[in-house]
Amino acid sequence: MRTRRRLAAAPWAALILTLCAGCDGAPRGQAAAPETSPATSAAERRELAFDRQAPGSANQVPALEGTPGTLRYRPGCLFLDVGGGAEIGLVVPAEVTFDGRRLIGKLPTPDGKPRVREIGQFISFSGPVIRNPGDGRYSCDTRQMLIADYF
Incomplete structure (x- = not known):
């Protein structure tokens, strides 16, 4: 009799596991993994790829004029x-991070905080604009491409 109950409960357990796979958040008592953690899949890291300058090649003397627009990805x-x-x-310079x-x-702001630009924010970047x-x-x-100055 117990074996039949276990066998009958198996489809329900599979259904519950399937439904919970789509739940957001970490289980109680566990912190959610940050977006840039090593647990991030290779597909997610590839998806966040973008154009970077070679390390050390960023122009550290900003251009006099910026190019304004809304940051998108x-x-x-x-x-x-x-x-x-x-x-x-x-x-962007090689040292820039994107989550x-x-x-x-x-480069820090005058009060020592990191310079942060958010997707959807109207901002201005300086640097040469090339075809x-x-x-x-x-x-x-x-x-066109904007080779962003060090920021």
């Missing part, structure tokens, strides 16, 4: 939406 491309359908791809919603620079050669050098498919 699509897989493989950080870009500025400058309005009217125009987009400028960003090539999928925030771009964090290396995208379209030769696969950059992953963004925009017509």
Whole structure:
């Protein structure tokens, strides 16, 4: 009799496990894994890929004029939406980090906090704007690329 109950309960247990697989959050008593943890899958890391400058090649003397726009992201491309359908791809310094919603620079603000730019925020980046050669050098498919100064 007990064996029949266990066998009858097995489909219910499978259903519960399937339903709980879609639940958000960590189990009680456990902290959720941060977005940039080693537990992040390779597919998620690839999805957050974007154009970076070679380490040490960032211009540390900012350009005199910035390029304003709304910071956006699509897989493989950080870009500025400058309005009217125009987009400028960003090539950021190697030291910059990105967690999928925030771009964090290396230079601190005057009060010592990190420089943070969020997706959807209207901001301005300085640096030379070049024509995208379209030769696969950059992953963004925009017509222009902004080589962002160190921030």
